[in-house]
Amino acid sequence: MLIGPGFQTYATPTQASSERPSTTQQQDVYAERKDLFHKVSALTGIPWYYLAAVDQYERTLSIAKPKKRPPREGLIGIYFTELEWVGLLNPDTEDRNVKSIAFFEGYGRDGSGDGKADLSNDLDVLFSMASHILAYGNKDDDLRIALWEHYQNTRSVERIEQFAKIYATYNTLNLNDHAFPVPVRSSYSFRSTWGAGRSWGGYRIHEGTDIFAGYGTPVRSTCYGIIEVKGWNPYGGWRIGLRDTQNVYHYYAHLQGFDKNIKEGDVLKPGQVIGWVGSSGYGKPGTSGKFPPHLHYGVYRDNGWTEWSFDPYPLLKRWERSERKASRK
Numbered sequence: 617m618l619i620g621p622g623f624q625t626y627a628t629p630t631q632a633s634s635e636r637p638s639t640t641q642q643q644d645v646y647a648e649r650k651d652l653f654h655k656v657s658a659l660t661g662i663p664w665y666y667l668a669a670v671d672q673y674e675r676t677l678s679i680a681k682p683k684k685r686p687p688r689e690g691l692i693g694i695y696f697t698e699l700e701w702v703g704l705l706n707p708d709t710e711d712r713n714v715k716s717i718a719f720f721e722g723y724g725r726d727g728s729g730d731g732k733a734d735l736s737n738d739l740d741v742l743f744s745m746a747s748h749i750l751a752y753g754n755k756d757d758d759l760r761i762a763l764w765e766h767y768q769n770t771r772s773v774e775r776i777e778q779f780a781k782i783y784a785t786y787n788t789l790n791l792n793d794h795a796f797p798v799p800v801r802s803s804y805s806f807r808s809t810w811g812a813g814r815s816w817g818g819y820r821i822h823e824g825t826d827i828f829a830g831y832g833t834p835v836r837s838t839c840y841g842i843i844e845v846k847g848w849n850p851y852g853g854w855r856i857g858l859r860d861t862q863n864v865y866h867y868y869a870h871l872q873g874f875d876k877n878i879k880e881g882d883v884l885k886p887g888q889v890i891g892w893v894g895s896s897g898y899g900k901p902g903t904s905g906k907f908p909p910h911l912h913y914g915v916y917r918d919n920g921w922t923e924w925s926f927d928p929y930p931l932l933k934r935w936e937r938s939e940r941k942a943s944r945k
């Protein structure tokens with residue numbers, strides 16, 4: 617049924633998922649990228665998963681705003697404009713000289729050891745960002761301050777810390793597996809209802825997919841993610857929100873209850889049980905039974921400043937299909 621998780625949302629057309637299938641090629645990219653993080657971690661003392669989190673956060677911003685931030689070629693997703701790289705007052709806008717860039721206070725550094733600060737070199741770009749955030753030191757609090765100074769946005773700092781915790785937990789960048797939110801062998805039904813008008817609590821559009829299932833059907837994490845929100849909301853009832861490393865927020869509402877072992881800040885893997893299908897919501901805490909039991913599942917993308925919902929239906933169909941296929945093997 618109808619719900620918004622509390623932040624501003626925009627009903628935009630379906631956003632394509634940035635997720636790519638796990639191919640051998642993709643595995644190689646993850647391995648090479650992780651190797652770069654370890655190299656720069658050894659140089660700076662910044663934990664690899666922190667560097668990975670900054671890189672991935674920057675990549676999600678580029679995916680969300682491709683016109684403003686053309687995704688760069690290569691393994692690293694950190695974005696600098698030419699001017700940021702060479703220094704705002706640098707007359708040579710394509711400067712690669714470490715000394716003159718430093719003079720004009722550009723971000724550019726040489727991480728690869730060839731004596732040049734090259735914006736097209738992955739190691740240079742990663743090392744430059746690492747050097748920049750190292751200005752305050754390499755302890756957690758220092759990094760937090762540096763990130764705040766860089767982004768001027770507490771939300772960016774929060775995202776990077778969430779990503780870092782996920783990467784640190786699983787010690788890998790390969791976190792693309794997903795699960796369908798209820799067991800595929802259980803009895804359930806759903807159809808595409810994104811954008812339908814609803815009226816409880818004022819007119820809002822339906823930002824998600826309703827999966828109808830019996831009370832007590834297990835509700836599972838669809839992704840590798842971290843619990844951002846857990847508790848009661850007048851619309852969503854007992855609801856929970858997970859953030860994944862694609863900067864997508866997965867919102868589950870109307871639960872009967874939560875698995876007692878999970879709390880905010882916990883990192884979860886796909887298929888891990890988070891609660892049970894119920895009919896909570898549309899009133900004060902504990903309100904239940906105002907509609908048939910179902911899971912409301914919504915997905916929201918963060919572009920750094922706002923979040924907007926997109927239709928989870930195609931993702932749900934894909935995850936359902938791949939789990940059914942895997943369970944037949």
Ligand SMILES: [Zn+2]
Pocket residue numbers: 617618619822824825826911912913
């Ligand atoms: Zn719904």
